Amino acid sequence: MNAILETTNLTKTYQSGASELTVLDAVNISIPPGSTAAIIGPSGSGKTTLLGLCAGLDRASSGIVRLDGMDITDLDEGQRAKLRRESIGFIFQDFQLMPNLTAIENVVIPAELQGKKGSETSARAAQLLKRVGLGSRMKHYPKQLSGGEQQRVAIARAFIHEPKILFADEPTGNLDEESSKLIEEMLFEINKELDTTLVIVTHDNELAKKTQHIIQLKGGKLISG
Amino acid sequence: MAYRDSRAAKLKLALFSASIIFGVAALVVIGSLRYNLNDSVKSQSKSLLGADLQLSARKEFSKEANDLTAQIGGDQAKEISFSTMMTVGENPQPRLVSIRAIEPGFPFYGTVATTPADAWQSVHSNAKGGVLVEESFLLSMQSKIGDMVKIGKLELPIIGTLDQAPPSSSGFAGMNPTVVTSFDTIRGSELLSSKSLSFHSTYFKLPALTADMQISDEFQAAFDAERLRSVTATQRSERIEKTINNLYLFLNLIGFSSLFLGGIGIAGAIHIHISERLTSVATLRCLGCTSAKAFAIYFIQGVFMGALGTLLGLISGCGLIAVAAYFAQSLPGVIPFDITIEPVFTEIVKAAGIGFIISVCFALLPLLKLRKISPLAALRNEGAELESGQKSGFRDPLRWLIILTLAATAFLLAWLDNRELGRGLATARGYVSFLAVTFGLLLSCGLFLRWVLKLCVRPSWPITIRQGFSALYRPNNQTSIFMLSIGLGVFFLFTLIFTQNVLLQWLSPDRLADTPNIFMVDIPPEDTSKARETIQKAGSTPLADAPIIQLRLTSIKGKSVDEIFREQAEQKKQFNNTNKKEEGQIPKWVLRRSFRSTFRSELSDTEELVSGEWIGTYDASTATPSLLIPISMEAEIAANLGVNVGDTLTMEIEGFGEEINLKIASLRKVDWRSMNLNFFIVLPQGAVDDYVAFNILTAHSASPETRAELQQAMFAKWPSVSVIDLSLILKTVQSVLDAAGKAIQAMALFTIITGSIVLISTLLSGRKIRTKEIVLLRTLGASQGQIARILAIEYTLLASIATIAGTGLAAIATALLSSFLFENEAYTFPWSQLLIGASSVIVITVTLGMLLSRGIANTPPMHALKAG
Structure with missing residues (x-):
C-alpha cells in the first residue's frame, strides 16, 4: 500500500552562531492512509519540527517529504498554503481559535479559505459541532467556552474540509483528565468515520498506544517507527 | 526589574514615548515665541508708536x-x-x-x-x-x-x-x-x-x-470733551501684547490637544504592553511579589517613557525655535520690529512639567489594572483577566484622582498663561470643554460607525471581508485610539482647510457678480448724476448712491456726551478700586465716532425693521423748532448706546456747526455682510437734505479692464474722488488669510505628527495580536493574497471610520460657519477637497498599516505550533 506520508532522510538544521544545530537528523518515516500514528519523544527531540515539516509549515534543510504521493519539499509558500487548505487539518495544544469569531464561524474558516461558503458549509459546521457536543453553543465566543470545549471546536474545524491527513500537536496537553479522555475519543471516532489519517505529537504514552504506529524520536534521530 | 523587563521592548517603549514629543515641543515653541514677541514689544513700545x-x-x-x-x-x-x-x-x-x-x-x-x-x-x-x-x-x-x-x-x-x-x-x-x-x-x-x-x-x-499713562489719565477728560482718541506707547504695546496673547491661547490649544493626544497614545501603548506582560506579572505574584511592587515595575517604565518623551520634546522644541530664529533673520521686515527668537527657560520648565505630568497620568490609567491582577492569572486566560479589571475601573477612586489631576493640569496651564484666576479658569474651562467635546464626539462617531458596520456584515460575505470587519472588535483592538489619532488630526486639518476655503469663497470677487464692487467716495452732491453718466460711459453699471450727513453725538436722552464721559470716568475709577467689571458703560468709540448717516424714504433690501415705526419722509417746512426728527437706528448700536424707540438724541451736523434733535422712531437689523450701503442712522427724506457733506456711489464693474477705465474716467473729472475697488481689498484680505492659514496649519502639523506617531505605535503594539491571527490563518491554508486582503480591509475600515468621523466633524463646523456667512446665498461646499483629503488620509493610513504589517504576512506558520 502507498504511504500517504513519507519522509526520506529528512533533516533540519539551524545556524546557531558559528555552529550548526541539527534538530532533525535524516528521519525516514512512512504512514499508510487512514491509519493513526503518534510521534513521541522527550522535549527537544524534534517532534514538533517533524510535524511542521510533514505538514508543510516549514522547509527542510535536506531530505524529502512526500504527502499523498506529492513531493512537497520544493513547493513555494503559495503551493504549500493550497496543500494545507485542501488536504491537511490541524489541532493545536492551545486550541488557536479566533477570539473575535463565534464557535461556528471558527469552524467554517478552512472551508471558506477554499472559497466554499453558503448553507451547505454552515450546515456541515453545525453538524460537526453537534457531533462534538456543542450544538447548543454554536454562537458562543471562545472566551465563553472552557478549554475542553474550545478544543472540541478546534476538532470540528479540523474536519470541516475533510482533510486527507490531520496533524494534532499535543491535543490534550492543556486539558484535564476528563476532558482529555473525551477529546481523545472524539478524535479517534471522527477520524475513523471520515477515514482520515491522524498524526499526533504527544508526550502521553497512553495516548500513543492507542495509535497504530508509534514514531519515537530522541535527539532528532528516529529511534523506532 | 523594571529595566530588565523593558529590555526586550526597549525600542517599542521608546516609540511610545515619542507620542508626546511634538506636544511638548509645541508648548515650548508657542510659549517661547509669545515671550519673545511680548518682550520685544515691551522693550520697543515707544518705537512701535514712534512717540510717547x-x-x-x-x-x-x-x-x-x-x-x-x-x-x-x-x-x-x-x-x-x-x-x-x-x-x-x-x-x-x-x-x-x-x-x-x-x-x-x-x-x-x-x-x-x-x-x-x-x-x-x-x-x-x-x-x-x-x-x-x-x-x-x-x-x-x-x-x-x-x-x-x-x-x-x-x-x-x-x-x-x-x-x-x-x-x-x-x-x-x-x-x-x-x-x-x-x-x-x-x-x-x-x-x-x-x-x-x-x-x-x-x-x-x-x-x-514723564510717564505717558500719567499724562493720558490727567488729560483724559479733556480728550473726551474734544473727542480726541488718545494712544500712549504703553497702551499700544499692551494692545499688541493682547493680540499676541489671544493668538497664543488659540495656538496653545492646538499644542495642548497634541500633547493630550500623545498622552492617550501612551495610555493605549501601555495597555497593550501590560496585556502582553500579564502572565509575567501573575507569575511574579505567584513567586511572592506584592501587587505594589509589580505595579512599581511598570510605573517606573511609564515614568521613564514620560521623561524620555518630555526630554526629546524639549530638545525638538528648542531646535524648532532655532529654525524659526534662522528664518526670522533671513527674512528681515517680516516682523515690524526687532525680535530675538530664543528658547525661554520658564517656558521650557512649564512644558517639561506639563508634558511629564500628562504622560505619567496617562500611563497610570492602564497601569492601575495591574494592582488587581491575581496570581491565578498565571494559570488562566490572560485576556479575560485584564478585561475584568477594566470593568471595575470606573469605581476605582485612584482612576478618578488621575482624571482630576489631568483636568487640574489643564487648569494650571491656562492659569500660568493668564496669571489671572478668572480669565485662567475661563480659558481652562474652554480647553477642557473643547477636548472633552472633540474627543467625545470622535469616540461617539467611531462607536456609532462600528455599530453600523456590524449591522452591515453578512455571513454570506467572503471570509477575507468578514475577518477584516471582525478585527474592529477583537480584544485589545485599540479602535478608539485609532479614532483619536487619525480623527483628531483630520478634524483639525480639514476644519482649517474647509474654513479657509469657505472664507476665500466668501471673499471671492466672483461672489460680487451682481453686487457693488466699486465704491466712489467724496462725490460732490451736485455732481451725482454726472458721475452716474460717467460710470455708464466707462462700461460699468451705476448702482446705489447715498448722500452722506456726518453726525456727532452731543447728548443722549437729555444728558450731554461730555457729562456721560465724566460719569463713566468716575465709574471707571470706582471699578478699578473695587476690581469690579465695567458694566453698562457706553463704549468710548461710539460716543466719539462720527456717524456717517444718510436719508431716504424706504428701507433697503438688507435691512429689517425690528421695532417701532419706519418714517420715510419729514416736512421741514412745517416743522417747529421743538419738533424732533424721527430716525431709524441700527439695533446693536442702539443697544451700545442704551437707547430704544422713543428715546431722544442731539447730534451735531459736522461741517455745518448746527445741532439737530432726533427721536428714535424705529430700530433696524442690518445685514452688514452685504456689500450694499449700510448705515447706523437713517434719517427721513426732507429733514437734513441741505446738509449733505458728500455722496457715495456704488457701481458694478465686470472686469479688471472696465474697473481700470472707470478709475481713469473718474480721476480725470474728479481727482479727489476715491474709487475703491473692492476686489483689490478682497485680494489683500485673501492674502492675509492665506498667510494666517499657513501659520495655523503649521501648528496643526504638530497634532498631525503626534497623531501619526500614535498611529504607528498603535499599529506596532497591535502587531502581536495580528501576527497570531494571521499565522493561524496561514497554517489553516490562507494564501498570502487572502492575508493581504484581510489586513487591507481592516486598515481601510479603521482609517475610513476615523477619517469619516474627523471629516464629519470638520464638515459640520464648516457648514455652521458657511450657513452664518452665506445665509440663503448659494455656496459650494468643498466636496472635492473633502473627497481628495479623506481619500488621501485613508490611502496613507492603509499604506502605513500594510508597510508596518509587512513581516506579519511572512511569519512562518510554524509559529502557530511553537507558540503553544
Whole structure:
C-alpha cells in the first residue's frame, strides 16, 4: 500500500552562531492512509519540527517529504498554503481559535479559505459541532467556552474540509483528565468515520498506544517507527 | 526589574514615548515665541508708536484741541492721513493710496529707513516737496525714483522708497499702498479741503521722566470733551501684547490637544504592553511579589517613557525655535520690529512639567489594572483577566484622582498663561470643554460607525471581508485610539482647510457678480448724476448712491456726551478700586465716532425693521423748532448706546456747526455682510437734505479692464474722488488669510505628527495580536493574497471610520460657519477637497498599516505550533 506520508532522510538544521544545530537528523518515516500514528519523544527531540515539516509549515534543510504521493519539499509558500487548505487539518495544544469569531464561524474558516461558503458549509459546521457536543453553543465566543470545549471546536474545524491527513500537536496537553479522555475519543471516532489519517505529537504514552504506529524520536534521530 | 523587563521592548517603549514629543515641543515653541514677541514689544513700545502719546481725530483739531496739545507740551509732530487716487509717471491708471503727510521730527523713537538713505530728510527739505512710496508699489506701477505722481491737482516727484515706514497705529495700514510726504506739502495744497475723510494726529515726545499713562489719565477728560482718541506707547504695546496673547491661547490649544493626544497614545501603548506582560506579572505574584511592587515595575517604565518623551520634546522644541530664529533673520521686515527668537527657560520648565505630568497620568490609567491582577492569572486566560479589571475601573477612586489631576493640569496651564484666576479658569474651562467635546464626539462617531458596520456584515460575505470587519472588535483592538489619532488630526486639518476655503469663497470677487464692487467716495452732491453718466460711459453699471450727513453725538436722552464721559470716568475709577467689571458703560468709540448717516424714504433690501415705526419722509417746512426728527437706528448700536424707540438724541451736523434733535422712531437689523450701503442712522427724506457733506456711489464693474477705465474716467473729472475697488481689498484680505492659514496649519502639523506617531505605535503594539491571527490563518491554508486582503480591509475600515468621523466633524463646523456667512446665498461646499483629503488620509493610513504589517504576512506558520 502507498504511504500517504513519507519522509526520506529528512533533516533540519539551524545556524546557531558559528555552529550548526541539527534538530532533525535524516528521519525516514512512512504512514499508510487512514491509519493513526503518534510521534513521541522527550522535549527537544524534534517532534514538533517533524510535524511542521510533514505538514508543510516549514522547509527542510535536506531530505524529502512526500504527502499523498506529492513531493512537497520544493513547493513555494503559495503551493504549500493550497496543500494545507485542501488536504491537511490541524489541532493545536492551545486550541488557536479566533477570539473575535463565534464557535461556528471558527469552524467554517478552512472551508471558506477554499472559497466554499453558503448553507451547505454552515450546515456541515453545525453538524460537526453537534457531533462534538456543542450544538447548543454554536454562537458562543471562545472566551465563553472552557478549554475542553474550545478544543472540541478546534476538532470540528479540523474536519470541516475533510482533510486527507490531520496533524494534532499535543491535543490534550492543556486539558484535564476528563476532558482529555473525551477529546481523545472524539478524535479517534471522527477520524475513523471520515477515514482520515491522524498524526499526533504527544508526550502521553497512553495516548500513543492507542495509535497504530508509534514514531519515537530522541535527539532528532528516529529511534523506532 | 523594571529595566530588565523593558529590555526586550526597549525600542517599542521608546516609540511610545515619542507620542508626546511634538506636544511638548509645541508648548515650548508657542510659549517661547509669545515671550519673545511680548518682550520685544515691551522693550520697543515707544518705537512701535514712534512717540510717547498720539492724539487723533477724524477732523482737523479745533482751537480747544490745539490749546490742549500746547498744554501737554513736549516735542510734537502732526500727521494728516487719508485715502485718495494717485497716478504715477506716464501711467494713466490711478491707484487708491493711503497718503501720510507728516511733520519732520517724527518718529521720535525708532527710525524710518529709505532708499536713498537721506530720502526721508529730502521729503521735508525739498522745495518742490516730494513723496516716498513702497518699493513693491513702484514696481507694480512700472515706475522709478524721479517720476512724478499726481494727487488731485498736486504733482510731486518720487524722492525714494520706504524700506521701513514711519510707525502707524492704524489697524488698516497695508490695505492700500502707503505714500509718505511732508505735512506742509499737503497743508499748502487745496487737496485737503476737498477730502471729507481725513485723519488728523499729533504725536508727542514727552519730557524725560514723564510717564505717558500719567499724562493720558490727567488729560483724559479733556480728550473726551474734544473727542480726541488718545494712544500712549504703553497702551499700544499692551494692545499688541493682547493680540499676541489671544493668538497664543488659540495656538496653545492646538499644542495642548497634541500633547493630550500623545498622552492617550501612551495610555493605549501601555495597555497593550501590560496585556502582553500579564502572565509575567501573575507569575511574579505567584513567586511572592506584592501587587505594589509589580505595579512599581511598570510605573517606573511609564515614568521613564514620560521623561524620555518630555526630554526629546524639549530638545525638538528648542531646535524648532532655532529654525524659526534662522528664518526670522533671513527674512528681515517680516516682523515690524526687532525680535530675538530664543528658547525661554520658564517656558521650557512649564512644558517639561506639563508634558511629564500628562504622560505619567496617562500611563497610570492602564497601569492601575495591574494592582488587581491575581496570581491565578498565571494559570488562566490572560485576556479575560485584564478585561475584568477594566470593568471595575470606573469605581476605582485612584482612576478618578488621575482624571482630576489631568483636568487640574489643564487648569494650571491656562492659569500660568493668564496669571489671572478668572480669565485662567475661563480659558481652562474652554480647553477642557473643547477636548472633552472633540474627543467625545470622535469616540461617539467611531462607536456609532462600528455599530453600523456590524449591522452591515453578512455571513454570506467572503471570509477575507468578514475577518477584516471582525478585527474592529477583537480584544485589545485599540479602535478608539485609532479614532483619536487619525480623527483628531483630520478634524483639525480639514476644519482649517474647509474654513479657509469657505472664507476665500466668501471673499471671492466672483461672489460680487451682481453686487457693488466699486465704491466712489467724496462725490460732490451736485455732481451725482454726472458721475452716474460717467460710470455708464466707462462700461460699468451705476448702482446705489447715498448722500452722506456726518453726525456727532452731543447728548443722549437729555444728558450731554461730555457729562456721560465724566460719569463713566468716575465709574471707571470706582471699578478699578473695587476690581469690579465695567458694566453698562457706553463704549468710548461710539460716543466719539462720527456717524456717517444718510436719508431716504424706504428701507433697503438688507435691512429689517425690528421695532417701532419706519418714517420715510419729514416736512421741514412745517416743522417747529421743538419738533424732533424721527430716525431709524441700527439695533446693536442702539443697544451700545442704551437707547430704544422713543428715546431722544442731539447730534451735531459736522461741517455745518448746527445741532439737530432726533427721536428714535424705529430700530433696524442690518445685514452688514452685504456689500450694499449700510448705515447706523437713517434719517427721513426732507429733514437734513441741505446738509449733505458728500455722496457715495456704488457701481458694478465686470472686469479688471472696465474697473481700470472707470478709475481713469473718474480721476480725470474728479481727482479727489476715491474709487475703491473692492476686489483689490478682497485680494489683500485673501492674502492675509492665506498667510494666517499657513501659520495655523503649521501648528496643526504638530497634532498631525503626534497623531501619526500614535498611529504607528498603535499599529506596532497591535502587531502581536495580528501576527497570531494571521499565522493561524496561514497554517489553516490562507494564501498570502487572502492575508493581504484581510489586513487591507481592516486598515481601510479603521482609517475610513476615523477619517469619516474627523471629516464629519470638520464638515459640520464648516457648514455652521458657511450657513452664518452665506445665509440663503448659494455656496459650494468643498466636496472635492473633502473627497481628495479623506481619500488621501485613508490611502496613507492603509499604506502605513500594510508597510508596518509587512513581516506579519511572512511569519512562518510554524509559529502557530511553537507558540503553544
